[in-house]
Amino acid sequence: VSISNSVASTQANAFPADVLVALEGSGTRGLRAQLEHELRAAVQDGRLAPGTRLPPSRTLALDLGVSRTVVVEAYGHLVGDGYLEARQGSGTRVRPGAAGAASRAEPRVEPAPIARFIGGLPDPARFPRREWQRHYRAALDALPDRELAYPGPHGAVALRTALSRYLRRVRGVVSDPQRMLVTTGFTQALVLTCRALRARGVGAMAVEDPCFGFHRHAIEAAGVRAVPVAVDEHGIDVDRLGELSVGAVLVAPAHSYPSGAVLSPARRGRLIAWARRCDALIVEDDYDAEFRYDRTAVGALQGLAPDRVAYAGCASKTLSPALRLGWIAPPDWLVDDLVREKVFDDMGTALLEQLALARLIESGGFTRHLRRVRPVYRRRRDVALEAIAAFLPGATATGVEAGLHVCVALPRDCDEQQLVDAAREKGVLVEGGAWHWADQDSAPPSLVIGYGPASEPAIRRGISVLGAIYRESPSGWRPRG
Numbered sequence: 355v356s357i358s359n360s361v362a363s364t365q366a367n368a369f370p371a372d373v374l375v376a377l378e379g380s381g382t383r384g385l386r387a388q389l390e391h392e393l394r395a396a397v398q399d400g401r402l403a404p405g406t407r408l409p410p411s412r413t414l415a416l417d418l419g420v421s422r423t424v425v426v427e428a429y430g431h432l433v434g435d436g437y438l439e440a441r442q443g444s445g446t447r448v449r450p451g452a453a454g455a456a457s458r459a460e461p462r463v464e465p466a467p468i469a470r471f472i473g474g475l476p477d478p479a480r481f482p483r484r485e486w487q488r489h490y491r492a493a494l495d496a497l498p499d500r501e502l503a504y505p506g507p508h509g510a511v512a513l514r515t516a517l518s519r520y521l522r523r524v525r526g527v528v529s530d531p532q533r534m535l536v537t538t539g540f541t542q543a544l545v546l547t548c549r550a551l552r553a554r555g556v557g558a559m560a561v562e563d564p565c566f567g568f569h570r571h572a573i574e575a576a577g578v579r580a581v582p583v584a585v586d587e588h589g590i591d592v593d594r595l596g597e598l599s600v601g602a603v604l605v606a607p608a609h610s611y612p613s614g615a616v617l618s619p620a621r622r623g624r625l626i627a628w629a630r631r632c633d634a635l636i637v638e639d640d641y642d643a644e645f646r647y648d649r650t651a652v653g654a655l656q657g658l659a660p661d662r663v664a665y666a667g668c669a670s671k672t673l674s675p676a677l678r679l680g681w682i683a684p685p686d687w688l689v690d691d692l693v694r695e696k697v698f699d700d701m702g703t704a705l706l707e708q709l710a711l712a713r714l715i716e717s718g719g720f721t722r723h724l725r726r727v728r729p730v731y732r733r734r735r736d737v738a739l740e741a742i743a744a745f746l747p748g749a750t751a752t753g754v755e756a757g758l759h760v761c762v763a764l765p766r767d768c769d770e771q772q773l774v775d776a777a778r779e780k781g782v783l784v785e786g787g788a789w790h791w792a793d794q795d796s797a798p799p800s801l802v803i804g805y806g807p808a809s810e811p812a813i814r815r816g817i818s819v820l821g822a823i824y825r826e827s828p829s830g831w832r833p834r835g
């Protein structure tokens with residue numbers, strides 16, 4: 355459902371033109387909640403003044419392309435909350451005295467967001483709520499009282515078993531459940547690994563440059579120096595590792611973040627050889643390998659060298675980061691150290707979530723979910739690439755056809771921060787790429803466009819707004835060549 359403000363023109367003296375209602379996704383409940391949120395915000399910040407008449411539910415529903423129930427329920431909730439009042443014969447109005455009196459004197463200039471491109475997140479509206487609820491409830495029902503206790507640092511056997519089967523089949527990971535640990539996401543797996551390595555005397559870990567900036571900070575916060583190593587279109591510069599004094603490296607071989615590069619077969623071999631030669635650990639970040647659109651993803655590196663690679667993944671991209679679920683399949687020699695770190699960190703991951711995920715995977719629901727959402731994200735990516743080509747001449751989308759984000763290299767003379775700030779002012783939330791580089795000051799200007807949660811119209815509009823801003827910028831786009 356796309357953005358609409360045409361209700362403004364159909365209702366004289368009713369809906370001010372700056373009340374944009376942006377509805378994305380599907381499902382009566384999700385749409386109703388979004389509409390309610392937008393209307394409540396408009397009353398709170400004074401865009402909808404007390405006494406303003408709202409469009410009849412039928413008109414607004416038609417305009418937004420949603421069922422009338424969505425609008426009726428949203429109005430009903432807001433009447434219940436005291437924001438609106440419904441009078442027989444005269445429709446629905448903003449209640450006199452409803453919130454917003456203070457802010458009306460100082461109307462908010464910030465427009466409703468046109469597009470949110472932040473982070474490589476999945477679409478929350480696509481979370482399989484019903485299935486999750488069903489599996490969560492079944493897990494709780496089946497759980498004996500005595501197991502409502504500390505879950506243990508390794509994680510639930512049911513989930514480790516399900517993961518070990520699934521990852522072997524889909525990613526070529528070689529691990530048995532006894533050697534796996536469940537964590538509260540990839541980030542925890544990384545931090546625990548750093549602590550375990552530091553306790554063994556490892557003081558430095560090589561990281562891709564650029565890599566997810568937050569993880570570089572997490573490594574340093576765990577007491578390990580993060581040493582940047584350049585990434586090109588074939589992945590990390592493996593040969594550079596031999597010149598460094600590091601005991602580990604963090605890589606995302608299937609889809610480097612944010613560049614989108616895949617580690618080439620030749621470099622995969624040389625990376626493993628380096629780790630064997632130097633007695634080093636490779637931490638494999640397999641965060642979004644399920645989303646490869648042109649072919650199946652390259653298999654996990656871990657399958658080639660389970661003695662040297664700690665394989666780690668998460669549910670943050672496939673399902674939701676809200677779950678805080680991840681896992682790690684480390685080499686045998688690291689298992690006990692990680693268990694120790696996990697105990698000290700949090701005494702184990704929340705049990706019921708683990709059991710629900712185990713059931714989702716074992717029932718085939720996880721694979722079905724991925725089959726449902728993959729084409730959605732693929733289309734969103736295609737729309738993003740088309741819009742980048744149309745509206746951002748001179749910019750280059752990098753990386754393979756995969757994931758929930760696309761990295762856009764901007765012309766050298768473009769001021770990344772200015773573009774990001776101006777876009778925010780116009781309601782387009784987008785992330786600059788600089789903070790993913792070790793040296794932000796010399797980072798080439800880029801944007802990371804997370805298209806996962808945005809609808810196709812929002813992607814198109816958001817990128818067209820970015821293009822308009824750039825064209826008006828002092829230097830302007832300068833098409834290459």
Ligand SMILES: Cc1ncc(COP(=O)(O)O)c(C=O)c1O
Nearest residue numbers: 539540541566611641668670680
């Ligand atoms: C490169 C990369 N790896 C992994 C993750 C997921 O981390 P977590 O599982 O802790 O949410 C992210 C999240 O943004 C990421 O960007």
